[in-house]
Amino acid sequence: MNTPKERIGVYICHCGTNISAVVDVEDVAQWAANKLEHKGVVIARDHKFMCSSLGQELVENDIKELGLTRVVVAACSPHLHEKTFRTACERAGLNPYLCELVSIREQVSWVHSDKVVATQKSKAIVSSGVERLIYHEALEQLSVPINPATLVVGGGIAGIQATLELADAGSPVYLVEREPSIGGHMAQFDKTFPTLDCSACILTPKMVDVGIHPNITLLTWAEVEQVNGYVGNFDVTVRQKARKVITDLCTGCGICIEKCPKNVLDDIYEVGMNYRKAVYTPFPQAVPNYPVMDLDNCIYFDTGKCKACEKFCPTNAIDFEQEDEMLKFQVGNIILATGFDLFDARKMSNYGYGRLENVFNSLEFERMCNASGPTEGEIVLRDGVTTPKAVGIIHCVGSRDKSHNAYCSSICCMQSLKFAHLVEERTGAHVYNFYIDIRTPGKGYDEFYNRIVEEGTHFVRGKVAEVTNAARQPDEKKKLIIQVEDTLIGKQRRIPVDMVILSAGLEPRHDAKEVAKLFGISCSADGWYIEKHPKLDPVATMTDGVYIAGCVQGPKDIPASIAQGAAAAARVQGKIQQGEMLMEPIRASIIEEQCSGCRICNDLCPYNAILYHDATMTSEINAALCQGCGTCIAACPAGAVIGTSYSNEQVLAQIEGLLMDVSV
Amino acid sequence: MTEKSNFEPTIIGFTCNWCSYRAADLAGIARIQYPANIRLVRLMCSGRLDPTFVLKAFAEGADGVMITGCHPGECHYLEQNYKALRRYLLLRRTLVAMGIEAERLHLAWASAAEGIQLAREITEMVERVRVLGPLNWHLNGDQVQITHDATAELEVVA
Amino acid sequence: MSKYLYYPGCSMEGSGKAYHNSLMPVCEKIGLELQEIDDWNCCGATEYLGINKIPAYALIGRNLALAEAQSNGAQDIVAPCSACYLNLTKIDSYMAKKNGVDELINDALSAGGLSYEPGQLGIHHLLDLIVYEIGLDTVKEKVVRPLTGLRVAPYIGCMAPRYDYAKRWSDSEHPLELDWLLGALGAEVVDYPLKTHCCGGHMPQIGPDTAYELIHRLVDYAEEVKTDIMVAVCPMCQMNIDAYQNETNQHLGTKHKMPIVFFTQLMGLAFGMRERDLGFGSELVSAKEAIQKIGSEVPKKKRKKKDKFALPMPHPLGNGILKNGTNGKELILPTEGRARGGRA
Known part of the structure; x- marks a missing residue:
């Protein structure tokens, strides 16, 4: 037997009892010391917590004292602690890429329960790590310059906050919003819980700041069409939809809106509760304040006649010939804050939304409460005049319901309590809250709940079966009857009310999947965007340089959205200040002497990173464009393409290790 | 019958760093139990899967091989999982020609959110291979040796 | 064919x-x-x-x-x-x-x-087959005697749409297929929110009190909204409401007299077929008075003027949901496919 050329240290982690409860870690360590000695293992230890400073020091000391040239740690997933151990090795003077972390927690102890089998599998995994490690090379991280500009997608409160933080720190920001104005859902609300601040009063100043900030390029009525490139250097293409209004000339005087003869039901901002014109700004405080033209409803685009807006515009800012424009620019990082859609309550037809006229959803009710809304803040029935005497508020509509969304939408309890207060305050009506559980875990939230209880709102614990207009008793005539099992008294109840408000849950945007694809990130099974780590890294994603903030990551209220917007901005600003970014050195390259110039690899590369040289009749990989997927390595018939970190030798050796006989 | 049901197959699973490996992590975090017969290899992308890897696994004693990757259209590297799909289909045909049942090679898509689905795929794969019985390619018939140095060289030693 | x-x-x-x-x-x-x-x-x-x-x-x-x-x-x-x-x-x-x-x-x-x-x-x-495979246009073509003026309550019962294993219905809680079909026959379809409520099933045999209460609720509301005749798609629903109505009256002291027939019987009438070929006369609560209305001229009801304060209703989901909230008179017929609860 040849003398092994490497000196390898093997470390098995107990992870408290997370691993050691199922895997006999001492046995694995002992086995590695004996059976893998011929591969070069000179020391094998186990430790309670390898990731602790004591565990890391253990590795560092062994490197120094035993002259280790390779280190295998068997512990949790490399996605969690690979960096920890690589850094430890680096501190002890060993190239970090000569360290391998293999997972015996996520892949063994947490998913298997038979101790014998789990221990055997752990041995196989350790052996595969050792085999693979022998072929590791010392590598240096690649450095990429970071473009200081940032793209923020979505002009709701999370996007606004992120934009302002970055702009105030001196970095250029492009804020792209699909609607004519920024503001998002928050601009539709009247009051915010639990302080009952006026939503517009706290949002509008921020919107104005965005509009006038010298570092912000605000692109509303625009959508991102294409994103190419990678962290540090994204190439972005944005479609600026034709406003048919020349923004340089428009003063925002609003005469065109006044003169436009066409009324259109506003499905977006007014959620179908009020009308706007065919040329419009969604609301008076809109930023920017230039109107847009709704081509589907404009009389001129329909019949070829009208042009009232053009006739009356004092600055000749109307341009019917204006076309969509493609804007191209480069950014170093991207923050996605595209928000949520409201659950479509018509899907729960037993609640009668869309069929029974006095059933409203939460956004409709927000608009009704809003002083600039369709009723100027008056709470009335659908007829527009009658004040309700009894109002039922149903929680968890489309949330915590396996037939629709299993998750809790997190804001609806507080929102329903706020509604209860507003109804009580403005109409004096009896208010019934139908809830499954009341969830008020925020600062000052439970106090708000107690306040609403004291105000006299009725709380009925039970999931509402049905809202119906089919009366059984004389006092139910002309009412909406809420049929519910009151689980606290164990009885079926029928409660007649005049108005029902459905606290509909939050859902991912209907096009969230396509948007995720555009930016190369992934969605959870529910459709929310997946963060890099649910606890430790809630605003980064698996894709370097793409961050998420606000409801796009999951339902959350205004303070949490703002916190995430600021957090994402801080992460980006940190990268910008570094000026360059280090990247994993996982790249492919071609050995020119072995390349036959067959060009099979050329077409396989999705980044066009492989160039063919006519003169030498060989191909070459541009390391700056290569992302390290390794498809070309697998395809080269001559074995001329080689890759770092996942070379053929490494993978083949790893397979050998995994299939080693561990029963002896 | 009894002999077969006692048989514990060994499966090698190739995973993509961005989706199925994370799905395996997620299965762990959620403590979703699946048979210990599978041993995973992490690649950066299912497109990295050299067909040699699969043959190597069979040659070293695996009874089944699973290839996993991002769902079509969700590849981290845009479209490389389609290349894995091509190779998979070709490999199945090649394996049959080599006397290996095509069912011993299985392709499954699993996104980073699909821990439960991945665990189910693994469980089903183990049961399928259990029914097929041991392969013993490394013991029976020709000795197949796949070397480290030359990529696609397949030396068949009589 | x-x-x-x-x-x-x-x-x-x-x-x-x-x-x-x-x-x-x-x-x-x-x-x-x-x-x-x-x-x-x-x-x-x-x-x-x-x-x-x-x-x-x-x-x-x-x-x-x-x-x-x-x-x-x-x-x-x-x-x-x-x-x-x-x-x-x-x-x-x-x-x-x-x-x-x-x-x-x-x-x-x-x-x-x-x-x-x-x-x-x-x-x-049979109902979903007629609505989706044959199509309401075909049905309409065959109508020679529209059921104009006949106020019908579409009672679909619980077992056809709930649970919707075969995914055949526009909505399992509030399916509108029967509304559309009766609308296509020219009938005046009342908004009947109890359309999928239980008829009592076999309760008349094992728990009559419960059955009487359930039958009473269905019939009482139908009378409340001035229904001439209820329409069933299931023999059990039809039998319970028809055969046990008298016992319900005796038990609860009510005076219900609500005929209920099968939708195919009304289709036959609209197609100009003879009553006795369609099984009329076998019902216990007589449908005679109700079907006498067909063919007679009913003065057109004035459309309710839109109140200038009234707030608009949300758009209907998919095809063919009641156009005007509760008044239930204006029906949009499905033009293609079926109304599924997809995202708007």
């Missing part, structure tokens, strides 16, 4: 005779050729499933197996009775799960030399 395998079910030979007698000529008229499954047996209704599951499943499975074996050319099966329809779709869906139930059922069936592979047959209720 579209050809379908026909599974009548036991009721059609007894209490649901009017249904059977009316659907035959109606189906012929709209181009539905029904080929009765040879040697079919009882579906077990609702009771047997509660007693012994596997034999009950196998009883239903046998009908599916027979249908599959006899399905040369005609791949779909149609059941006019909601209980039969529910049982057939339920067992087909249970078997498709392949969790061992399919094997138990096929084991039992093998004793009779039969077997069934789930998913092989399309399973329809």
Whole structure:
């Protein structure tokens, strides 16, 4: 037997009892010391917590004292602690890429329960790590310059906050919003819980700041069409939809809106509760304040006649010939804050939304409460005049319901309590809250709940079966009857009310999947965007340089959205200040002497990173464009393409290790 | 019958760093139990899967091989999982020609959110291979040796 | 002529005779050729499933197996009775799960030399077949005597749309297929929010008090909204409301007198067929007064003027939902496909 050329240290982690409860870690360590000695293992230890400073020091000391040239740690997933151990090795003077972390927690102890089998599998995994490690090379991280500009997608409160933080720190920001104005859902609300601040009063100043900030390029009525490139250097293409209004000339005087003869039901901002014109700004405080033209409803685009807006515009800012424009620019990082859609309550037809006229959803009710809304803040029935005497508020509509969304939408309890207060305050009506559980875990939230209880709102614990207009008793005539099992008294109840408000849950945007694809990130099974780590890294994603903030990551209220917007901005600003970014050195390259110039690899590369040289009749990989997927390595018939970190030798050796006989 | 049901197959699973490996992590975090017969290899992308890897696994004693990757259209590297799909289909045909049942090679898509689905795929794969019985390619018939140095060289030693 | 395998079910030979007698000529008229499954047996209704599951499943499975074996050319099966329809779709869906139930059922069936592979047959209720496969346009073309002025309550019952295993209905809580069909016949369809509420099923036999209360609720609301006649799609619903209405009156001291007939009977009337060919007269609460209204001129009701303060209603979901909230008079007929609860 040849003398092994490497000196390898093997470390098995107990992870408290997370691993050691199922895997006999001492046995694995002992086995590695004996059976893998011929591969070069000179020391094998186990430790309670390898990731602790004591565990890391253990590795560092062994490197120094035993002259280790390779280190295998068997512990949790490399996605969690690979960096920890690589850094430890680096501190002890060993190239970090000569360290391998293999997972015996996520892949063994947490998913298997038979101790014998789990221990055997752990041995196989350790052996595969050792085999693979022998072929590791010392590598240096690649450095990429970071473009200081940032793209923020979505002009709701999370996007606004992120934009302002970055702009105030001196970095250029492009804020792209699909609607004519920024503001998002928050601009539709009247009051915010639990302080009952006026939503517009706290949002509008921020919107104005965005509009006038010298570092912000605000692109509303625009959508991102294409994103190419990678962290540090994204190439972005944005479609600026034709406003048919020349923004340089428009003063925002609003005469065109006044003169436009066409009324259109506003499905977006007014959620179908009020009308706007065919040329419009969604609301008076809109930023920017230039109107847009709704081509589907404009009389001129329909019949070829009208042009009232053009006739009356004092600055000749109307341009019917204006076309969509493609804007191209480069950014170093991207923050996605595209928000949520409201659950479509018509899907729960037993609640009668869309069929029974006095059933409203939460956004409709927000608009009704809003002083600039369709009723100027008056709470009335659908007829527009009658004040309700009894109002039922149903929680968890489309949330915590396996037939629709299993998750809790997190804001609806507080929102329903706020509604209860507003109804009580403005109409004096009896208010019934139908809830499954009341969830008020925020600062000052439970106090708000107690306040609403004291105000006299009725709380009925039970999931509402049905809202119906089919009366059984004389006092139910002309009412909406809420049929519910009151689980606290164990009885079926029928409660007649005049108005029902459905606290509909939050859902991912209907096009969230396509948007995720555009930016190369992934969605959870529910459709929310997946963060890099649910606890430790809630605003980064698996894709370097793409961050998420606000409801796009999951339902959350205004303070949490703002916190995430600021957090994402801080992460980006940190990268910008570094000026360059280090990247994993996982790249492919071609050995020119072995390349036959067959060009099979050329077409396989999705980044066009492989160039063919006519003169030498060989191909070459541009390391700056290569992302390290390794498809070309697998395809080269001559074995001329080689890759770092996942070379053929490494993978083949790893397979050998995994299939080693561990029963002896 | 009894002999077969006692048989514990060994499966090698190739995973993509961005989706199925994370799905395996997620299965762990959620403590979703699946048979210990599978041993995973992490690649950066299912497109990295050299067909040699699969043959190597069979040659070293695996009874089944699973290839996993991002769902079509969700590849981290845009479209490389389609290349894995091509190779998979070709490999199945090649394996049959080599006397290996095509069912011993299985392709499954699993996104980073699909821990439960991945665990189910693994469980089903183990049961399928259990029914097929041991392969013993490394013991029976020709000795197949796949070397480290030359990529696609397949030396068949009589 | 579209050809379908026909599974009548036991009721059609007894209490649901009017249904059977009316659907035959109606189906012929709209181009539905029904080929009765040879040697079919009882579906077990609702009771047997509660007693012994596997034999009950196998009883239903046998009908599916027979249908599959006899399905040369005609791949779909149609059941006019909601209980039969529910049982057939339920067992087909249970078997498709392949969790061992399919094997138990096929084991039992093998004793009779039969077997069934789930998913092989399309399973329809007669109503969904007429609305979606024949189409309301075809139905409208055949109408010679529109049911103008007849106020009908579309009562679909619970078993056809709930649970919707075969995904046939616009909404399992508030399906509108019967509304659309009756609208296509020219009837004035009342908004009937109890359309999928329970008729009592077999409660008249085992818990009459409960049954009377349920029947009372259905009929009372129908009277409340000035219904001339209720319309059923299931023999059990029709029988409970028709046959037990008198007992309900005696028990609760009410004076209900609400006729209920099958939708195929009204289709036949609209197609100009003779009453006695459609099973009229077999109902216990007489439909005479109600159907006398057809053909007579009813003055057109003035449309309610839109109140200038009124707030607009949300858009309807998909095709063909009531256009105007509660007044329930204006119906938009589905133009293509079916109204599914997708994202707006």
